[in-house]
Amino acid sequence: MNQTVEYIKELTAIASPTGFTREITNYLVETLEKLGYQPIRTAKGGVNVTVKGKNDEQQRYVTAHVDTLGAIVRAVKPDGRLKMDRIGGFPWNMIEGENCTVHVASTGKTVSGTILIHQTSCHVYKDAGTAERTQDNMEVRLDEKKLPTKKKHAHSVSKLETFISFDPRTVVTETGFIKSRHLDDKVSAAILLNLLKVYKEEGVELPVTTHFCLFQSFEEVGHGANSSIPSQVVEYLAVDMGAMGDDQQTDEYTVSICVKRCFRSLSL
Numbered sequence: 001m002n003q004t005v006e007y008i009k010e011l012t013a014i015a016s017p018t019g020f021t022r023e024i025t026n027y028l029v030e031t032l033e034k035l036g037y038q039p040i041r042t043a044k045g046g047v048n049v050t051v052k053g054k055n056d057e058q059q060r061y062v063t064a065h066v067d068t069l070g071a072i073v074r075a076v077k078p079d080g081r082l083k084m085d086r087i088g089g090f091p092w093n094m095i096e097g098e099n100c101t102v103h104v105a106s107t108g109k110t111v112s113g114t115i116l117i118h119q120t121s122c123h124v125y126k127d128a129g130t131a132e133r134t135q136d137n138m139e140v141r142l143d144e145k146k147l148p149t150k151k152k153h154a155h156s157v158s159k160l161e162t163f164i165s166f167d168p169r170t171v172v173t174e175t176g177f178i179k180s181r182h183l184d185d186k187v188s189a190a191i192l193l194n195l196l197k198v199y200k201e202e203g204v205e206l207p208v209t210t211h212f213c214l215f216q217s218f219e220e221v222g223h224g225a226n227s228s229i230p231s232q233v234v235e236y237l238a239v240d241m242g243a244m245g246d247d248q249q250t251d252e253y254t255v256s257i258c259v260k261r262c263f264r265s266l267s268l
Helices: 003-012 022-034 150-158 183-202 252-267
Strands: 047-051 053-065 070-076 082-087 099-104 109-117 138-142 162-166 206-216 233-238
Touching: 003 022, 003 183, 022 047, 022 183, 047 183, 053 183, 082 162, 099 138, 109 162, 183 206
Parallel strands: 053 206, 053 233
Antiparallel strands: 047 206, 070 082, 070 162, 082 138, 099 109, 099 162, 109 138
């Protein structure tokens, strides 16, 4: 299978809501080191690689991000379900019915669950279909037979750093399409990983020194790699996959073609 697709599958399988990206940065560091690079971790939690080029005076800066949308636990309700707050911008109805994993950073424990509106059953709640999906009525139902007492719940949640990741649901179809909740922006990261792999295997020398600050961890909350940019940088390329207009379509193939066209010039 195409190496970029393999990277996409591996990246989307790792939970990485903004603020909970240690596991995926560990994967990136390990992968890059196996390719023969010397990645560094930034103070903001990103992973950077600098590829020396013929021209070291006028440099390029390339970014992508691996953090995703997610949620964080705000409180435990009396019935044991979890109240959430969003990480990143999305409507609540976007995650209704989604399977999820609750990550307790302080202990390393994970618990599976399902995100539901409180008024789940139309047989019990007349407004099950019409109720506005808001923070007040969207909750996580945990897959636990025996829940701790409310006091213990409150203690564990008070430590916070309790993140919620959504099931990525990654599928590669026989017709060559890729479906996953977290293609934004792990598609771009996978393409750039494969690009770096090709550079090593084929001994490609870039025309200018290029900083692949491609694995940033805070894009979904409004800030990413726009700090500590070397003074020699004269070109900046942000590679991201986002929604286009209502009259346009975008998919992994389109993004791949666009990125390959951008990077063709980097190898000339």
